[in-house]
Amino acid sequence: MTQFVDIAAPAATPALRRAGMTVFSRRAERLLALADGHPMRDFLLFCAALARAQHACLATRVEHAVADSASLRQLLTLLQRHLDVELPPDSHSALLCLLALDDAALQALADALRHGQYDARSPLAAAWPLLGAALQVQATIVVRQQDIAALTPGETACCPACGGLPVASVLRRGDSGHAVRHVCCSLCASEWHVSRVKCVVCGNTRQLQYRSLADRDAAAPQPDRKQPHAHRGTQELECCDSCHGALKVVSRLQDGNADAFADDVASLALDLLAGDAGYGRIGFNPYFLPAQD
Ligand SMILES: [Zn+2]
Ligand SMILES: [Zn+2]
DSSP, rough: OOOOOOOOOOOOOOOOOOOOTTTHHHHHHHHHHHHOOOTTTHHHHHHHHHHHHHHHHHHHHSSSSSOSSSHHHHHHHHHHHHHHOOOOHHHHHHHHHHHHHHHHHHHHHHHHHHHTTTOOTTTGGHHHHHHHHHHHHHHHHHHHHHHHGGOOOSSOOOTTTTTOOOEEEEEOOTSSSEEEEEEEETOOOOEEEOOOOOOOTTTTOOEEEEEEEEHHHHHOOOOOTTTTTTTSOOOEEETTTTOOOOEEEEETTOOOTTHHHHHHHTTTTHHHHHHHTTOOOOOOOOBBBBOOO
């Protein structure tokens, strides 16, 4: 297994990146590209349609105040209106039940989902990804209306801008030419800097392993010091042997179009393999909400 040298963030590396106006449209394009020939093609195509609808919601609501539950209800309705595919019948009826809740009940479910808590056996469960998608649009707008320059983020496990859980890490080439890692928020898609080799949950920097699907079929190549990232996977898992958590790492060094959310759902097979090896999934992705233990 290749070991990385921990690289401190160069001075020019932003400690916090806020999502731009194309965050959902770029995600939709990435999901479409990943769906081609994928075993989970239909699921990825539905996620792409959801991301397109999120883009339309963001474009029309970005100037509005959206933080309260009445606005969340509006976003859910708007999201459904902008979906260019038909909702499965169970999702459609669950969404109608969700919209029929009073503000306090809707807010309670939204607050729980923000923290990764949901009942996968609830009659409303088929609407959780839609609620999650609306929360993402809401959080993205709220954070775009904040002065994030006033924030001084640390290497935290939750988003410094909105408090959201991490979905995955994103690698880019920093100014020095080395890989720089940011952790992406599952809600507002802001990215905050965390050291290159560090478990975001427990802070462990030593007992970490990096696993990719390519590892199953190919012997690890000899490290090339001139191109240290040439043979790494676009989607890898950082597995912590201290807390036994695993967080996806998505590399824009490997593929400039890689997206934390899209590449995460396209590589769920990697989480299953890690689960078999005893590692629990750290990333929270509202597009994919499995049954919880
Ligand atoms: Zn956030
Ligand atoms: Zn850990």
